[in-house]
Amino acid sequence: MRSHGWLPSLICVCLLTCGCARAADSKVDAQKLKTWVSELASQDFDVRERAELSLTGLDVDAVEQLNKALAAQTDEEVVARLKRVIFRLSHPRWLRELNAAKAKAQKTGRPILIFSTIGESDGFA
DSSP, rough: OOOTSSSSEEEEEEESSSSSGGGGGGOOHHHHHHHHHTTTTOOHHHHHHHHHHHHTTSGGGHHHHHHHHHHTTHHHHHHHHHHHHHHHHHSSEEEHHHHHHHHHHHTTTTTTTEEEEOOTTTTTO
């Protein structure tokens, strides 16, 4: 059978993070957010790492509160970690493997958005 050059060869999948896609119980807990932000300044590296990971697991709705927390920071490491968290929350996570995206969407309860390209997976041929 002949291969058609116009068939999609790359599928990019994004888990949607808009507020309408999140579960009702995942609302941002202001007290937890405040605790995790303060833990970013901990003397213990593991505490700082866990706090950043916890913040990264929040919904995109947390970005507004994180920006407010960022504006109040003077510690360079806390600023860098908050900027990283805000970037991760506000930019979609693209996956190339459809099955991995489906599994993650099912786990998080978020819908997925699929884009595919025509041609070579690394650019235009």
